[in-house]
Amino acid sequence: MDDNYKYIVSACLCGEKCRYDEKIKQVDNIKQLVNENKAIMVCPEVLGGLSVPRPQCEIRNGKVININGEDKTNNFVEGAKEVLRIAQKYNIKKAILKEKSPSCGCKYIYDGTFSKTLIPGQGITAKLLRDNDIDVISDEEFN
Numbered sequence: 001m002d003d004n005y006k007y008i009v010s011a012c013l014c015g016e017k018c019r020y021d022e023k024i025k026q027v028d029n030i031k032q033l034v035n036e037n038k039a040i041m042v043c044p045e046v047l048g049g050l051s052v053p054r055p056q057c058e059i060r061n062g063k064v065i066n067i068n069g070e071d072k073t074n075n076f077v078e079g080a081k082e083v084l085r086i087a088q089k090y091n092i093k094k095a096i097l098k099e100k101s102p103s104c105g106c107k108y109i110y111d112g113t114f115s116k117t118l119i120p121g122q123g124i125t126a127k128l129l130r131d132n133d134i135d136v137i138s139d140e141e142f143n
């Protein structure tokens with residue numbers, strides 16, 4: 001039943017190889033939600049048309065720039081819109097997203113200098129979901 005879905009979750013937390021660096025970052029109790037049909041996994045960057053692997057991206061002055069200096073904002077915005085569309089289709093009101101990502105980061109993101117410097121902030125998808133009254137927490141908060 002469609003109504004069983006309670007959560008949107010970042011696909012990389014469920015063992016999917018969708019990160020820019022193809023690393024596996026599975027969190028077992030989040031994957032469990034998918035196994036139990038309580039969650040739908042999404043990767044906004046892949047939904048936005050980006051490939052795996054892909055150059056690392058960070059948010060700088062409101063735009064998403066990759067490490068080669070290319071503006072990928074449109075891909076991130078389109079991916080976020082697709083995640084919102086899925087959440088609304090299934091009437092999902094909660095999301096558990098991967099902290100620090102320029103799409104999924106909930107409280108912290110990198111500062112746009114590619115120097116591994118974290119600043120308070122949120123990713124493009126996390127913001128769009130929150131702006132549409134979806135409760136977003138990070139994998140770190142969930143655990």
Ligand code: SF4
Pocket residue numbers: 010011012013018019020042043044045046098101103104
């Ligand atoms: S953090 Fe979000 S955008 Fe990045 S790989 Fe995971 S699901 Fe995809």
